[in-house]
Amino acid sequence: MSANIRERVDQLNAMIQQGKIMEAMNEFYADDLVMAENDNEPTVGLAANLEREQAFVDNTTWYGLELKGVAVGDDLSMVEWWMDFHNTQYGARLAFTQVAVQRWRNGKIYDERFYYSPQPVTEG
Numbered sequence: 001m002s003a004n005i006r007e008r009v010d011q012l013n014a015m016i017q018q019g020k021i022m023e024a025m026n027e028f029y030a031d032d033l034v035m036a037e038n039d040n041e042p043t044v045g046l047a048a049n050l051e052r053e054q055a056f057v058d059n060t061t062w063y064g065l066e067l068k069g070v071a072v073g074d075d076l077s078m079v080e081w082w083m084d085f086h087n088t089q090y091g092a093r094l095a096f097t098q099v100a101v102q103r104w105r106n107g108k109i110y111d112e113r114f115y116y117s118p119q120p121v122t123e124g
Helices: 002-017 020-029 046-058
Strands: 030-038 060-073 076-087 092-106 108-116
Touching: 002 020, 002 060, 002 076, 002 092, 020 030, 020 046, 030 046, 046 060, 060 092
Parallel strands: 030 108
Antiparallel strands: 060 076, 076 092, 092 108
8 A cells, every 4th residue: 555655645746846736625625634733723624715715825925835755655745845935924034844645545545644843044
């Protein structure tokens, strides 16, 4: 099963790198998705996560995004990203490494948690 998950992870990551975040969510995430950032309360359901993610996409200017690593096991993947962006909802421009831990069922992510510690970028 992990080979199939690896293919799905690679396809998902390619779409993210192409800026097709919303399309990727519709393709790779289950209807009963539970998604959380660090130890914050999760957002439950695909519809609620699509709404949250659309607000992020609509308010973000990207300066850098780099895929650093991928690990895949049985029904589990971990993806490490380096990202640099400004989101008007958050205030300062941020740059940090993020790890996404994804749990898969029937070719879709049903549980995802992001781990990161955002750092403001000093411009100038």
